[in-house]
Amino acid sequence: MERAEQASGQNAGPLDGRIALVAGATRGAGRAMAVELGRAGATVYVTGRTTRDQVSEVGRTTETIEGTAGLVDEAARAAGGAGRGIAVPTDHLEPEQVRALVERIDQEQGRLDILVNDIWGGDVHLDFTVEKQPDMWDMDLGKGLRIMRLGIESHLVTSHIAAPLLIRNPGGLLVEVTDGTEEYNRRYRKPLFYDLAKTAPIRMAYDLGEELKEYGCTAVCVTPGWLRSEAMLDTAFKVTEENWRDACEQAPHFAISESPTYIGRALVALAADPDVARWNGQSLSSGGLAQEYGFTDVDGSAPDAWRYLLEVESQGKPADVTGYR
Template sequence: MNQNGNENARDGGRAEGPLTGKVALVAGATRGAGRAIAVELGRAGATVYVTGRTTREKVSEVGRAAETIEETAELVTAAGGTGVAVPTDHLVPEQVAALVERIDRERGGRLDVLVNDVWGGEHLVEFGTSTWDMALDKGLRMLELGVKTHLITSSHALPLLVRNRGGLVVEVTDGTWEYNGTRYRENLYYDLAKNAPIRMAFGLSKELAEHGGTAVSVTPGFLRSEQMLAGFGVTEENWRDVIAKEPHFAIAESPRYVGRAVAALAADPERARWSGQSLSSGQLAKEYGFTDADGSRPDAWRYFMEAVEGETGRSAEEYR
């Protein structure tokens, strides 16, 4: 697929993209990877239902009013797709059931792509804190946000997705199985929350096989999300200023990179070859030929394994 997706036709109409006519649900699309995935699916022509808890009227526990699901839907439409914002708390089964019923009703019983990107637990993570020193309620909340939400969403959305053969499920996480499988992510609850989606994708790949479906887990690398940039006090325009105090930020990637990764997967008629696998934005960029917004192809997980831990002496720029 063309990495830039479809663009407006010169006569003012819409040029068809590889996902024109397809329907996607991006659960957890308020900001970061979820927003970028929704926009890139829209750029490829899809109708994208975007969900989250932060709207123009209400802010979630994350506490960021700057990004809303309404804005995400508008960005999807501006990119060339059709964005539909549906406020949804994915810990409330009744709300998720109503969401899926709406998609079924409005799109003629069709759901082609399900992206489970619900998280919103960054404010709870205490890296380097022993399990017995961390407040139990915080840890369990992380598991609710990062695991229970995905299970509730899949339970309600998969009956619609399997109604038509060839559906795609993407579990978004942090880290590949190659990386996470032999390393501790410095907080037990976070470790569990980010490894569970990898195993979910593996299990769902087995269940979807008879329906011609594909399930994968996808991770960005060192993500320059809105929240991450704000934490460092920079913007997307001057993000490299952070490298002086955080050298590994040199491998950072924009959310658009993982968005392009998922859009490329969704448009690939042979994507079943990936089913059950743990994939990264950098890996898929090499496979499909897309780049990040700046034209580079960062491969953060290889960088951390080889240059940081393996002491190859190679710089982050050599992994872009």
């Protein structure tokens, strides 16, 4: 490794030489995970449906996969490492597109070490501003089934096609990304289609863990806490990352929120852990992993959002993050 560093003039990162695919890396958690993987030295294939020339049903033009790949490159350069981002437009509901993506990774790299299933985009089919969510039979069926496809089918398609490349070498890591820990998601998170879309990845990680361990590989499900995604900041609260605390006037419990970088650091900690198999099949959170690995959010704090939401917000207590970040 030292000889390689001297020859290249690069600093060694914990994930140097690793090949990663972040499926659904256009924005939010997926974008941050791709960036932090690149900062740690990985070559990262970033995929999604929004490009400079095409916009997905999410309807946001400000975030693209090319933009994500550029941020990966910037982070890698700043770290002085070998990481880089490669943007590949992919609709993960189209098996032929996913197959072409995986074949390209195989041809260019000959391996896949980290597969992240962060595909979503279903928020546009939901309305969380209403006081009461509709019963299953009152919800638009087309929207409900689209949520199922975006949140579940896309993950299954991607894992089915990419897993054979992942298991080619022992040590591969498959990461399902969802919203909510297994404990938190035991509660009904109405509407039903959303609840199913966010609980299914937890079970998928458990099931895939059972199958992957035979090949020396690991599957986990991870969740960020209350994520300060681009849409959360500028659409829901009309704030920026710099003044996000102003949103606490509207939603006091937003004080427990975290930047997307936090879940990115959680992923790097997992991927760099030589004993990552100890987590096989488990539901993990950014806050819980921060306690285990010692990383922090960008402000130096370590928010434990899901414990807070269970113990404070859901109990009707006033907002107070003391002891939770």
